[in-house]
Amino acid sequence: MALSDTQLLAIQATERTCSVLSLLGTTFIIVTFFCFPSFHKPINRLAFYASWGNIISNVATLVSTSGISQGVGSPLCQFQGLLLQWFMPADAFWTFAMACNVYLTMFHKYDASQLKRLEWRYFIFCYGIPFLPAVVFLFIKSEARGKIYGSAVLWCWITPDWEALRLAVFYGPVWLTIILTFAIYIVTGREIFMKRRQLRVAGRSGQHSALPSTRGDQVDESFECHKMTEITVTTETADFQHGPPLKVGNTEEPGRSPGARTSFNPYVVAVEARPRTMKQNEAIQGDQSKSTTETNKAAWAYSKYAMLYFIALVITWVPSTINRVYALAEPTKPSFVLNYLSAFVLPLQGFWNGFIYMMISFPAVRQMFSWQHNASKGLCRRKPFGTGPCTGEGGRSRSFRQGSPTSSTRKLTN
Numbered sequence: 242m243a244l245s246d247t248q249l250l251a252i253q254a255t256e257r258t259c260s261v262l263s264l265l266g267t268t269f270i271i272v273t274f275f276c277f278p279s280f281h282k283p284i285n286r287l288a289f290y291a292s293w294g295n296i297i298s299n300v301a302t303l304v305s306t307s308g309i310s311q312g313v314g315s316p317l318c319q320f321q322g323l324l325l326q327w328f329m330p331a332d333a334f335w336t337f338a339m340a341c342n343v344y345l346t347m348f349h350k351y352d353a354s355q356l357k358r359l360e361w362r363y364f365i366f367c368y369g370i371p372f373l374p375a376v377v378f379l380f381i382k383s384e385a386r387g388k389i390y391g392s393a394v395l396w397c398w399i400t401p402d403w404e405a406l407r408l409a410v411f412y413g414p415v416w417l418t419i420i421l422t423f424a425i426y427i428v429t430g431r432e433i434f435m436k437r438r439q440l441r442v443a444g445r446s447g448q449h450s451a452l453p454s455t456r457g458d459q460v461d462e463s464f465e466c467h468k469m470t471e472i473t474v475t476t477e478t479a480d481f482q483h484g485p486p487l488k489v490g491n492t493e494e495p496g497r498s499p500g501a502r503t504s505f506n507p508y509v510v511a512v513e514a515r516p517r518t519m520k521q522n523e524a525i526q527g528d529q530s531k532s533t534t535e536t537n538k539a540a541w542a543y544s545k546y547a548m549l550y551f552i553a554l555v556i557t558w559v560p561s562t563i564n565r566v567y568a569l570a571e572p573t574k575p576s577f578v579l580n581y582l583s584a585f586v587l588p589l590q591g592f593w594n595g596f597i598y599m600m601i602s603f604p605a606v607r608q609m610f611s612w613q614h615n616a617s618k619g620l621c622r623r624k625p626f627g628t629g630p631c632t633g634e635g636g637r638s639r640s641f642r643q644g645s646p647t648s649s650t651r652k653l654t655n
Contacts, residue, residue: 244577252306252584253306256302256303256396256588257303259302259585259586259589259592262589263589263590263591263592264591265595266594266595267292267296267299270289270292270594270598271292273602273609274286274289279605280602283353284342284601285598286360287335287339287342287360288550288594290335290363290364291336291594294332294335295590297327298332298590299588299591301325301329301396302396304321304397305395305396306395308321309392309397313387313390313391313392318390318391318397319388319397322391322399323375323376323378325396326378326390326398326410327368327372328368328371329587329590331367331368331371332554332590332594333418334366334371335367336418336422336550337418337419338363339547340422340426341425343425343426343429343544343547344425345359347429347432347544378399386400388400394580395584399411401572404568404569412558412565416558419555422551426544426547433544546597546601549597549600550594550597553590553593553594553597556593557586557587557593560579560582560586561582561583561587564580564582564583
C-alpha cells in the first residue's frame with residue numbers, strides 16, 4: 242500500500258523546509274570561515290569541509306519527489322540518486338575524522354600543523370571513496386530489477402529492489418564509522434576524565450606540579466624536594482691598554498724579542514653560584530602546572546564539541562536506519578511516520594553542523610556581531626576581513642580578534 246498524495250505532499254514540504262534551514266547553517270559556516278580568521282580552529286576546519294558536502298546533498302533533497310515525478314529514468318532522478326549516494330554519508334565520515342583528531346591530540350600529542358597535514362587524507366576518505374560506488378551505480382541495470390537509482394519514496398535513490406546495496410554501501414559504512422567514532426570517544430573520554438580528576442585532587446591538596454604519569458584513581462603524592470642552584474657565567478675581553486703585555490709563564494716565545502706582545506686574546510671569566518629560593522621553585526612549578534591545566538582544558542573543550550557532532554550524527558541516522566529495517570521487513574507497507582521522520586532528520590545535517598559551529602565559536606560570533614553593531618553606528622570604519630583593528634571615534638582602536646591562546650593551548654585552538 243503506497244502513501245497517499247497528502248502524505249507525500251507533507252513529506253515534500255518537510256524535506257524542502259529542512260533543506261533550506263541546512264543551507265542557512267552551511268552558508269554561515271562558509272562565510273564566517275572565509276572572512277574571519279578567528280573562526281580558524283581545527284574542529285571548525287573539518288566542519289567547513291563537511292559543509293560543502295552538506296550543500297550538495299541539500300541540493301538533492303530540495304528536489305524531493307520531483308525526480309520521481311519526472312520518471313525514474315530521467316536525468317533529474319538519476320542525478321539526484323548520484324548526489325545522495327555520494328554526499329549524504331560524507332557527514333558521518335567527517336565526524337569520524339573529528340574523532341580521529343581528538344585521539345591523535347590526546348594520545349600522540351599532535352598539534353594544529355600536524356592535524357592540518359592529515360586533511361588531504363580525510364578528503365579522500367570522506368569524498369573520494371563514496372564517489373566510486375555512486376558513479377558505478379549509474380551504469381548498472383538488470384532485466385528483472387531495472388536501474389539501481391529509482392523511486393525510494395522520499396526521493397530518487399537506490400530502489401527497494403536493490404535493498405542489499407543500501408545496507409552494503411550506504412548504511413553499513415555509516416554505522417561502522419559511528420561505532421568507531423563512539424569507541425574513540427569512550428577511550429579519550431576516559432583519559433580526559435582521569436586527568437581532570439587528578440588535577441582537581443592536586444588542586445585541593447595545594448600541590449603545584451605537572452600531571453603525574455600514573456594511571457589510577459589516586460594521584461601520586463610522593464614528591465622529592467631538591468635544592469636548586471643557578472649558575473651564572475660572565476665573560477669579557479681583558480683590557481691591556483693600561484697594563485703590561487701578557488707573558489705566558491716565565492719563558493719567551495722563540496724568535497721574538499723580549500717584551501713583544503703575543504697574539505693571544507685572553508678573557509676574564511667570572512662564575513657566580515646562587516641558590517634558588519623556594520618561592521622561585523614554586524613559581525616555576527606553578528607555571529608548569531598552569532600550562533598543563535590549560536592544555537587539558539583545551540583538549541576537553543575540543544572533545545566536548547566533537548562529541549556534539551557525534552550526537553547530531555546519531556539523531557540524524559537512527560530514524561532513517563529504523564525506516565530502512567522496517568522497509569526490509571515490510572517492503573509492501575511503507576510507514577508514513579518513519580518516512581516522515583527520515584525526511585525531517587536527513588536534510589538537517591547542515592543545520593546541526595552550523596548550530597554546533599556557532600556554539601564552538603561563540604566568542605568570535607559575539608565579536609562579529611559587535612563589530613557590525615559598531616559599524617552601523619559609524620564607530621568602526623574598517624572592514625572585518627582579517628584581524629586588523631577598526632578605528633573608531635576619538636582615536637580608539639577596536640580589534641576584531643579572539644583572545645590570543647597561550648602556547649600550551651595553541652595546538653588545539655589555532
